[in-house]
Amino acid sequence: MRMRRNRRLGIALVAATALILSACGSDDGDDGGEATETEPAAETEESMAPTDESMAPSEGGTSGGGEAVAAIQESGTLRVGIKYDQPLFGVNTPSGVVGFDAEIATAIAESLGVEPEFQEAVSANREPFLQEDQVDLVAATYTINEERDEVVDFAGPYYVAGQDIMVATGNPEGIEGIESLNTADLTTCTVEGSTSLENLNEMAPDADVLTFDTYSKCADAMRQGRAAAVTTDNVILIGLIDEAPDDFELIDNPFTEEPYGIGVQEGSDLRCYVNGVLQTMYDDGSWAEAYEATVGSAGVSTPEPPELNNEGC
Amino acid sequence: MLEFYTEYWPDYWDGTLVTLRLVVISFTLACIIGVIIAGFRVSPVPPLRSFASGYVALFRNMPLLVVFFLAFFGVGDLGFVFGPFPTAAVALGMYTGAYMAEVIRSGINSVSSGQAEAGRAIGLGFIPLLREIVIPQAVRTVIAPIGNLFIANFKNTAVALTISVFELTYISRKLINETARTWLSLLGAAIIYTVILLFAGWVFRTLEDRYAIKR
Amino acid sequence: MADALVEMRGVNKWYGELHALKEINLDIAEREVVVVIGPSGSGKSTLIRTINRLESIQEGEILIDGERLPEEGKGLAKLRADVGMVFQSFNLFAHKTILENVTLGPVKVKKMGKSDAEEKARGLLERVGVAHQADKYPAELSGGQQQRVAIARALAMEPKVMLFDEPTSALDPEMINEVLQVMLDLAEGGTTMVVVTHEMGFARSAADRMVFMDEGEIVEENDPESFYKGAKTERARDFLSKIITH
Numbered sequence: 001m002r003m004r005r006n007r008r009l010g011i012a013l014v015a016a017t018a019l020i021l022s023a024c025g026s027d028d029g030d031d032g033g034e035a036t037e038t039e040p041a042a043e044t045e046e047s048m049a050p051t052d053e054s055m056a057p058s059e060g061g062t063s064g065g066g067e068a069v070a071a072i073q074e075s076g077t078l079r080v081g082i083k084y085d086q087p088l089f090g091v092n093t094p095s096g097v098v099g100f101d102a103e104i105a106t107a108i109a110e111s112l113g114v115e116p117e118f119q120e121a122v123s124a125n126r127e128p129f130l131q132e133d134q135v136d137l138v139a140a141t142y143t144i145n146e147e148r149d150e151v152v153d154f155a156g157p158y159y160v161a162g163q164d165i166m167v168a169t170g171n172p173e174g175i176e177g178i179e180s181l182n183t184a185d186l187t188t189c190t191v192e193g194s195t196s197l198e199n200l201n202e203m204a205p206d207a208d209v210l211t212f213d214t215y216s217k218c219a220d221a222m223r224q225g226r227a228a229a230v231t232t233d234n235v236i237l238i239g240l241i242d243e244a245p246d247d248f249e250l251i252d253n254p255f256t257e258e259p260y261g262i263g264v265q266e267g268s269d270l271r272c273y274v275n276g277v278l279q280t281m282y283d284d285g286s287w288a289e290a291y292e293a294t295v296g297s298a299g300v301s302t303p304e305p306p307e308l309n310n311e312g313c
Numbered sequence: 314m315l316e317f318y319t320e321y322w323p324d325y326w327d328g329t330l331v332t333l334r335l336v337v338i339s340f341t342l343a344c345i346i347g348v349i350i351a352g353f354r355v356s357p358v359p360p361l362r363s364f365a366s367g368y369v370a371l372f373r374n375m376p377l378l379v380v381f382f383l384a385f386f387g388v389g390d391l392g393f394v395f396g397p398f399p400t401a402a403v404a405l406g407m408y409t410g411a412y413m414a415e416v417i418r419s420g421i422n423s424v425s426s427g428q429a430e431a432g433r434a435i436g437l438g439f440i441p442l443l444r445e446i447v448i449p450q451a452v453r454t455v456i457a458p459i460g461n462l463f464i465a466n467f468k469n470t471a472v473a474l475t476i477s478v479f480e481l482t483y484i485s486r487k488l489i490n491e492t493a494r495t496w497l498s499l500l501g502a503a504i505i506y507t508v509i510l511l512f513a514g515w516v517f518r519t520l521e522d523r524y525a526i527k528r
Numbered sequence: 529m530a531d532a533l534v535e536m537r538g539v540n541k542w543y544g545e546l547h548a549l550k551e552i553n554l555d556i557a558e559r560e561v562v563v564v565i566g567p568s569g570s571g572k573s574t575l576i577r578t579i580n581r582l583e584s585i586q587e588g589e590i591l592i593d594g595e596r597l598p599e600e601g602k603g604l605a606k607l608r609a610d611v612g613m614v615f616q617s618f619n620l621f622a623h624k625t626i627l628e629n630v631t632l633g634p635v636k637v638k639k640m641g642k643s644d645a646e647e648k649a650r651g652l653l654e655r656v657g658v659a660h661q662a663d664k665y666p667a668e669l670s671g672g673q674q675q676r677v678a679i680a681r682a683l684a685m686e687p688k689v690m691l692f693d694e695p696t697s698a699l700d701p702e703m704i705n706e707v708l709q710v711m712l713d714l715a716e717g718g719t720t721m722v723v724v725t726h727e728m729g730f731a732r733s734a735a736d737r738m739v740f741m742d743e744g745e746i747v748e749e750n751d752p753e754s755f756y757k758g759a760k761t762e763r764a765r766d767f768l769s770k771i772i773t774h
Binding site for chain 1: 389390394397450474475476477483486487489490491492493494495
């Protein structure tokens with residue numbers, strides 16, 4: 001009896017130790033992890049160098065490209081984490097993933113001379129996706145913030161959204177802004193693991209909060225009277241309203257600036273490459289075209305593109 | 314690493330309390346449902362038997378996630394809107410209750426028919442027969458499987474995060490997002506689950522030993 | 529027999545195709561001791577088990593003290609309390625002490641006070657000779673002791689009639705007599721008994737009547753002396769020749 005118990009405890013301890021070690025590994029050991037990837041990547045670069053040269057788009061200002069870029073070009077596909085249910089930005093349709101994020105990701109893939117391969121990313125799994133090398137980049141209404149910047153890198157920003165509030169048509173609760181939500185009497189819905197939730201907790205700490213994995217569930221919750229408001233980036237809300245204009249409306253009083261970035265793996269040379277592609281899109285008008293064709297279709301006027309962060313490029 | 318846990322311990326603690334409340338309520342409900350449904354299944358009344366097997370068939374063959382969504386959005390669409398926590402407690406209780414009914418039924422079947430005959434022969438009716446003779450003996454054979462069910466029920470509470478119950482796994486995912494330290498955040502929850510469940514396993518083994526002595 | 533305690537009228541029972549009891553008519557008078565014998569599979573155990581409806585019947589009726597046995601429910605439970613049953617395999621409640629085995633019926637069915645029930649149980653255990661085992665569990669007792677407890681458990685309900693279904697068949701030979709002695713004492717005390725047994729000694733000294741069954745029907749009834757000395761039917765003589773040489 002005692003023997004058996006000790007053995008079980010032992011197994012649990014071994015498992016826990018393994019977890020701790022691997023946690024530390026992914027936490028502080030980024031350099032080590034990179035190093036192991038460097039060797040084969042470097043070989044590839046050498047052997048592929050002439051091909052690279054010939055394939056690189058000359059008109060892009062897409063200067064350089066290190067191991068990561070070379071590895072993507074060798075594999076022939078750009079693995080993109082993208083939202084599948086984010087109207088106007090990333091929606092999975094029978095004919096493929098469409099939306100502003102999809103346009104940007106496709107432009108990056110074209111510039112690299114490879115095919116984009118979309119995978120569904122939900123808000124909570126975007127960092128793990130990159131950290132575990134499931135995708136090359138994340139274009140998923142991905143707000144740049146400090147905590148995330150510590151574990152992944154961001155190209156861009158390629159768009160600045162603002163957090164706003166969606167209410168039932170006619171605004172029956174008279175919600176005017178984020179201050180109106182700061183009461184336990186009103187339930188506000190947003191998505192688990194999102195910056196919007198963090199902002200809500202910070203700016204309306206007394207709010208009663210409901211969270212789901214997708215905004216469509218928030219919309220359902222509002223229809224059932226479980227929530228008085230949904231808060232997140234205005235563009236997302238516009239997408240929801242676009243689908244059910246009779247049910248919802250935007251209060252149009254944004255209270256944050258949410259710069260959207262393209263997430264890449266920590267330290268990856270892909271970041272500067274993507275910035276180059278974005279700059280090209282800004283300059284030749286294809287950024288504005290992509291915006292008008294997607295987000296703009298919901299009646300939002302096209303803003304000036306935000307300034308890119310080229311630090312370290 | 315330790316600073317991480319000292320800093321976020323209050324969050325973990327809140328989540329642990331929600332998880333424990335959910336476990337206690339759902340598992341109590343599962344025990345009650347299990348006893349009633351198992352009683353129906355062995356009862357001499359055919360409609361009760363059919364009801365009970367229908368119940369078990371329904372809940373055993375549906376993924377828990379579907380049960381949760383049906384209980385939350387489906388029942389909500391019918392006009393019965395309950396909060397996330399009560400919905401999760403009842404849905405999980407009904408789900409585990411179906412498994413509990415099967416465990417209890419097999420326990421009842423493990424009691425020899427002679428025991429029930431002797432009980433009937435001294436004039437015990439159906440309910441007192443179950444209460445005095447069959448269930449107390451069945452309990453011995455079902456402690457271990459009920460222990461397994463408890464552990465499964467405990468871990469299944471994590472699914473409640475999908476309907477906005479801020480339990481332990483939800484908290485660890487929230488910390489992932491706030492701190493972007495995936496492994497560390499999940500490890501905290503893993504340690505808490507493991508410690509509690511190792512303790513629960515010990516309790517059930519002790520119960521098993523105690524009830525086994527008399528036989 | 530107007531004062532019959534147990535009346536079986538035209539009782540028929542089938543297990544699927546098998547006709548287990550064929551047109552049974554049997555009256556048992558108060559204070560009478562009836563021994564039922566017959567080859568295995570002859571229906572004697574089935575017969576005795578229909579008397580408290582542990583087996584259902586498809587045709588006919590059974591009356592206990594003038595009352596028809598109900599099909600199910602509270603009435604049946606109440607009538608069963610009037611019929612004591614002793615099983616071949618004792619069937620003591622494994623999770624209860626000897627004393628609890630005996631007090632359970634009086635407390636739960638007859639709503640007797642716990643201390644009264646215990647006092648009575650101790651008296652009965654004394655009578656069957658296992659009083660000093662009262663706080664043990666059944667598994668700690670020998671087969672003979674367990675069967676005597678089972679008799680005490682049945683007697684605690686103060687039944688109108690006691691049924692014994694091969695009470696000594698599962699016992700080691702050296703334990704048979706201690707159980708038979710208890711049964712003989714009961715018979716002498718005037719308890720109405722129906723006993724399925726092959727114990728000739730018991731039948732000769734206690735039985736008022738022998739009932740011989742074969743293939744689901746009552747073939748012959750007689751007093752024990754006449755039955756053992758000169759059975760009227762060929763089937764009974766054939767059966768007796770087998771068990772006596774055996």
